[in-house]
Amino acid sequence: MGDIGAMGGNHVHELVRRQNAGENQGGGSSSISGLVSTLIPTLIIAVIAFTGFLILSRRFQRIYQPRTYIESLRGSQRSPKQSAGVLGWRNEYNALKDEFILGHSSIDNYLWLRFFKMLTLMCLVGCIVTWPILFPVNATAGGGQSGLDILSFSNVQPGPRYYAQALVAWVFLGWVVFMITRETIYVTHLRHRFYQAPYNAARVSTRTVLFSNLPEDARNEQFLRAEFAGAKHVWLVTVPDDLADKVSERDKAAAKLETGEVKMIQGYVKAQLKKEKKGQESRARLNGAAPASAIELTDKERPKHRLPVLKFLPFGKKVDTLDWSRGELKRLIPEVANEQHEQRGGAGEAKGACFIEFATVEAAEAALRSSKEKKKSKIRPEELGMHPDNVLWKNTTKKSAQVKIMSALCTAFVWFLCIFWTIPVAVIGAISNINYLTDKVPFLSFINDIPDVILGVVTGLLPVILLAVLMALVPIIMNILASLFEPTQGRVQMKVQGWYFPFQVIQVFLVTTFASGAASVVTQIINDPTQAPTLLAQNLPKASNFYISFFILFGLMNSAMMMLNIVPLLLFIILGKLLDKTPRKMYNRYINLGGLGWGALYPKFTNLGVIALAYSSIAPLILGFATVCFALLYLAFRYNILFAVGTNVSTRGESYKRALKQLTVGIYISEICLIGLFAIGVGTTNQSIGPLVLMVVFLVATILWQIWLGRKVNKMDAELPSQIAAEGWLGGRSAPRNSQSDSVTSESALKNGHGNEKPDSLPAVESAPLPQSGKKPISQRIRAFFAPTSAALENVHSVAGNLSTPPRPYTQQEHDEAYLHPALISECPMVWIARDQYGLSKQEVGATQAAVGKDLLTITDEGAWFNDKGKIEWPHEDEGSLRKVPIWEDEPEY
Template identity: 40%
Template sequence: MYYAHTFVSWLFFGFVFYMVTRESIFYASLRQAYLISPMNASRISSRTVLFMSVPTSYLTKEKLAEVFGDAVKRIWITSDCKKLDKLVRKRDKLAFRLEELEATYVKSANAARLKSMKSNDQEAALDPTSAHWSRGVKRPTHRLQFLKRKKVDSIDWVRGQLETLIPKVSIMQMKHRIGEAKAIPAVFIEFNTQTDAQIAYQTLSHHAPFQMTPRYIGVPPNQIIWSSLRYSWWEKIVRKFLIQGFIVVLIVFWSIPSAFVGTISNIAYLTDLLPPLRFINDLPTVIKGTISGLLPAAGLALLMSLVPVILRFCARHTGLPSMARVELFTQNAHFAFQVVQVFLVTTITSAASAALDQIIKDPLSAKDILAENLPKSSNFYISYFVLQGLVLSAGAVVQVFGFIIFKILRIFLDTTPRKLYNRWVELSGLSWGTVFPVFTNMAVIAITYSCIAPLILGFSSLGLYLVYQAYRYNLLFVYDNTVDTMGLVYPRALQQVLTGIYLAEICMIGLFAIRAAIGPLILMGIFTLVSILAHISLNEALSPLLSALPRTLDKPDTNSGERDDQKEPSELRRRKPALFDEPPIDEIGKEAAFEKETTVSYATPSRSSSGISSASATAASSGSWPKLRKFFAFFLHPGDYALLRKKVGQYAVVNYPDDIAENAYYPPSVSRPTPLLWIPRDAGGISALEIEATKRVIPITDEEAHLDEKNKVVWDKVRLRPPIWEEKIFY
């Protein structure tokens, strides 16, 4: 029987390892095909490298241009913006406060006018300066902190503050632009091509240790954590170890509440040990099943919901320079949390609580008793998979909290056109660093119990399938990808799935050792060693492919079957410059029948799509055997780069206006302009008077927003481009 378990586990674990390896190779090739495509290669983030811990002697554009040569296109030397950040935050806070005060005052005046109209007052339609209803409207006031007894007009006071602050901010922004501010050891260097950027990224830039390193490529400006750029190399090292130590301590002490949740799953056994709990035995079977099944699973899910907030806060304070790196750090830490707390601690406490009385009476028999009760703890995870599958999928589809926020809270919180517009256009973001570990851990649990309690595979498959369907729908229609990790989250999750194989092998070895099954024990030990060696080899093979782009793909081999429209954009410009200017509509295809006016040129279908269609048609007409042979060929050799590059498609390059490109990697406080205030227009003309008084200090408008007959703020949803609309730049 034990030999049967051994060989079945070999087959299953080998199949899991092969599928992870195959998917990793396929994804690495697919990722390379996308990153080298003309659209992505022309992005400014793909051609820009961030160098940290730059020596003071190299913090000049001349010196950096001398190091990297003619490949350099632009250089941004980051400056210390702590004072400027405070001033810009204060300016924006005052500006939006003025906007809200103006909107509140306009609404109050319009309410007085509507009340006057209901009483058939003939002066209601007169000019607001002469109508008596306007004289009864109270302007917003507040007390100054240093003169608590004195009241001031809030609108006039904020205008005065902005009148002083806005010029001060503009002067300081100009100093940062021309290089008069204090520089910090971080520079952004834009290169002419993606190839030049990759060469600089993969080259050792300085002879001294910890200088001009670490380096990062593909970081969009809107995802940079600017406060982390000012840290020196030793500050980042100290912060990293302190945060990692704190997370380890947190994992250890978090075991206390997690262990308590695990004991609840075997409450039937604890009632015999703890007499005060025996009243549970008299409860109906349904209630007892809920207490021992769903209640612990719900408690564990609630307990773990607090972890991502803490981990992401820790990640932001390690000195990581981008939100993508924060997500990757959070993914690793959260996965460790999930495996230790949700799986290991809960499993051990669940198995131990089931036989605690016997262990107390005979401590030496603990290993045998735990081995017998280990499969029983799978009952908890069956409930966990069902709960996670139903609750997560239902919550993701129904979006209860989103409905409450959008439909109910906006009635009380959104008092200005800006707030209404932002609520309307902003989509929910998805934090991959906390989403993936939950489902990766579910896969780890299923693999670990696969040969101990095979029934769990069915429930885990059902739960993961429900979650997959829900997230698939939301990713297409509901969620927005706010953090671009360059596709590094998924391959890391694949590697973490292999943790389940190691845990399962350890469990099998432990069970064989307890039963004194020497032969199966040796065989499983050999298989574990082979798994470790294979995993090390897999990491050595894939790590370079996921951290950088290979030079061999810069100029595709002519034998790969790639045509000119699949080559680098720089090479295409030299050979066929007209291809990148204005392609004829008849060659683009019927899908591109309209053209949107935009700052950035977005993707258009390539000419190679017709080639794929014809190839597919030829394969379809040749019978089922070639299809089957092609399927197995692709299944066994998933890393066919030429085929994957055709699947990705060749889209148009991204073009940037000069002002966007020049300001791309300045800190936000350096490039952020004074905000435009947007207030609702009223029929009485109060908004026009306020605009006239405020526009000399700060830009303000009441276009495309008005107060309706119920005195509610309404913005024009037909044009969809209100005054505060900004083009989303594809950096």
């Protein structure tokens, strides 16, 4: 899903060109023709992409509906199987409510969909409020505009009509303020109830807090238990770098051995099959039995690799891969095991961080909050609810001062990027409108002689490609920077979201808008530079025309391409065949579901909301196109989240709260734009003073509202945990029993009951049944909309069947190792090779066991085989087959 939303900012300058095409020569507006020229090709591409989805979705179920059957998901996490037929998926798609995602996927995925519903409703109401008033007011104002521009503020002369703009802005922006307030209260209540549900409350991560910057005297369990009275379990962080390096070397040697074995056996199998095809003498097929006599392979048939003196050099001593890997494993496996035993026995030095598990979610919340309030305490509370797999271990032990310095430097660098990126983005914007500059910049006059086809490529395709490369680099750079000091992947995503949003607003919105506006009036500015501010301000509403096309392009093409899922499809088909040469690589690609990157995704779409808000009063037509855009994006994301994607990194709903806060930037930009336009109008007539004062008052009120909302949320975060714990996570209601669950809920289901071994078998599971639920009466839904607290309770209750069933209990070993550094608990991976018909795999299993030792290394050729074409096959189609794979693990739900 890494391609989702990637196209958004890349088309802006192409749309600038289309929107303004011809205006320079004719002096009129070509906004309608530009709109049509964008709509028709975009619609054609969208139809083709959606048709491709309909055709391919039945054939490539792993890409388009893995959540309905894949066994790496528990039964309670699966979606109902889709009905047969090209359009069969619509039955389940329409029957499932969005709250199904809350119970079966994750709170982040659920809130991501809710974000688009909120944006759609926000813009739809905006159309209802603004169009009946502003369209006739603007269209009859006699400003001399044409095309779509007659519906915008640019057609209005300074005077009493400004009151209509101001009053409509009060009503619509007031509605947006209400929406943000409602959603903020809703998500705050939802998060606290969701995480106190039995399913989440029983998970160790929900009750565990990461603390860092521990002073020397605090790095012991006795001190920490005294400091935090409700502590149930304490993990002191050790970062054994030397051991981690050895673990990495051991695992690389195992991977080398596995890859080398499979490559050698596959080469031998293909050679034998070739002989059989030609009728030549070949090795007898043994159907999995060991060969009676050893299979002799020449030196050329055995895999080899080089050992460079320096890792980045491509040359070095050439060695036999199998012999070298076996020797390394025989050396490293006992070394690693001994060091792990010593480190866990107390030899490891406790660093400046710890994980503390509390008995209840309420106690964990209270500990986190009280630690933040202790100003004199050196101990720094970092995060609650992080999954062990998402911990960045080296960053947990960094000192507070070091983290602050690195954060400040990286933030400064990001703001430098915002300024630096302005130059190439502005240049790209100028390229897309370069025909506007030819009349006043003599050396560019040759552009008029360029053939239209070539000019179209230069002004259309080239800017899109250049901007695509520029924009793709930004979130990658930000992820790298945030990973230098943030302690968890969740915090990295939140940091990237905080950085990338202003970048999006500045580059995709503000710079592009003003670059386009400046290009369209450059001649007038050159003639009279003193009029530059007025000309730019007056042409700002006209810039909305290309954003109308932008919303069309974003809504139609992006939603259709998301349904097609072309990038995951190509990665699965092409890269899978090219790179997945061992059963393990095939298995890993098959079972791992892609997730959404909140840090890069939220800012792109929040910026769309900001653009819609910014133009809502000065060019209200944009709200209609934004409504359609957000609705289509909602529908496309809904399909993918229901049937295709998982959750790789959790922010526990915090990314949604931040997006709501960032959306207020659109309110402020809208207010400031109107204030600026009204202020310019004051120079013409005093009748503009009244609307100006109204907007200044509203701006002050918005600032006061945001301060109030922040304090209210802080108060709710402090009071809700204890309040919900007292009344129950369902507010006193009873939770329905959920018959569809694969959770094992008693210790008796665990092997021998001692808690030292992982369960070795679980019953096969099926997809979740289709929930039976009717629609609520519209009056009840309206009441719920204006009661966010009750709505949050109701939505949690609707999935209480899933949330009331705890995950299977942890074994003692699983619990003790939950937040230990991976190097301390990592076991040598099993070597898994494919079985061949001639017995070579059996011979290699025996040779490896003899060279390394059966007690040190496990190697098997079960669960995968070479077919009659020499290609690897493994069982993954039938129900329950995935659990029979040798490397299958029923991992605990931390």
